Amino acid sequence: MLQAESVQKSFDGFMAVADARLTVAKGEIVAVIGPNGAGKTTLFNLITGQLEPDKGKILFKGENISGLPPYKICRKGISRSFQVVNIFNRLTVFENVQAAVLSHQKMTFNLFSPAKNIAVRETREILESVGLSDKADRISGMLSHGDQKVLEMAVALGNRPELLILDEPTAGMSAEETAFCIALVKRLSREMGLTILFCEHDIELVFSISHRIMVMQQGTTITQGPPDEVRHNRQVQEAYLGNAA
Numbered sequence: 156m157l158q159a160e161s162v163q164k165s166f167d168g169f170m171a172v173a174d175a176r177l178t179v180a181k182g183e184i185v186a187v188i189g190p191n192g193a194g195k196t197t198l199f200n201l202i203t204g205q206l207e208p209d210k211g212k213i214l215f216k217g218e219n220i221s222g223l224p225p226y227k228i229c230r231k232g233i234s235r236s237f238q239v240v241n242i243f244n245r246l247t248v249f250e251n252v253q254a255a256v257l258s259h260q261k262m263t264f265n266l267f268s269p270a271k272n273i274a275v276r277e278t279r280e281i282l283e284s285v286g287l288s289d290k291a292d293r294i295s296g297m298l299s300h301g302d303q304k305v306l307e308m309a310v311a312l313g314n315r316p317e318l319l320i321l322d323e324p325t326a327g328m329s330a331e332e333t334a335f336c337i338a339l340v341k342r343l344s345r346e347m348g349l350t351i352l353f354c355e356h357d358i359e360l361v362f363s364i365s366h367r368i369m370v371m372q373q374g375t376t377i378t379q380g381p382p383d384e385v386r387h388n389r390q391v392q393e394a395y396l397g398n399a400a
């Protein structure tokens with residue numbers, strides 16, 4: 156479904172992503188791990204069009220999408236959430252998801268006179284699928300951090316993606332919220348057949364839910380493979396897992 160080949164991106168001469176390689180097959184849950192500053196977010200920004208690669212290719216379902224603007228990539232079926240929560244704080248939970256659904260259906264959404272009766276069923280379905288139905292009328296900015304992260308996933312689902320990219324979905328969550336979020340990711344993968352690419356610093360969590368893991372260090376992919384293979388890779392143990400391995 157997704158393939159990144161020797162992708163490179165530098166900022167003013169600083170090579171944030173030097174040689175990233177990534178393969179994601181349909182239906183997989185794939186994690187990208189690596190220390191802070193390894194280039195994970197930059198790679199996601201390159202995949203979703205927030206940034207344009209200097210070199211390399213990004214193929215989505217066989218089509219080269221490198222350098223396309225974010226809205227075009229989104230229309231092709233890739234949605235994402237951000238490391239820092241990115242929702243309309245003053246809209247309700249329902250309105251946030253409704254806006255995404257309307258935008259996907261190419262309908263105009265006027266923030267000042269919400270189209271109250273449009274796409275209600277689809278919006279409700281998405282809220283139901285992420286467990287936010289009972290908070291539909293809450294003002295999004297007033298939600299707990301955990302609920303805001305889940306809402307951001309719901310907004311991403313409004314675009315009806317085939318590939319969902321999550322940048323540190325559990326960052327700042329309590330243990331309970333994290334468990335809920337992980338169960339949700341698994342369920343979306345299983346029940347909706349979504350392909351999921353995420354990065355996450357909680358290694359145990361990564362190893363417990365991923366079908367495959369890609370490891371980055373200083374902008375370069377050092378390996379990718381099934382959890383067991385990655386866990387036993389010497390280079391990974393030395394570079395990243397340290398004594399914990």
Ligand code: ADP
Binds near residue numbers: 194
């Ligand atoms: P990660 O998500 O793995 O923690 P990032 O992709 O955010 O890493 O960052 C990789 C490196 O690139 C870091 O050293 C970061 O400071 C740098 N970087 C990221 N974005 C920019 C930018 N827009 N301008 C300059 N440097 C950046």
Ligand code: MG
Binds near residue numbers: 197
């Ligand atoms: Mg990051």
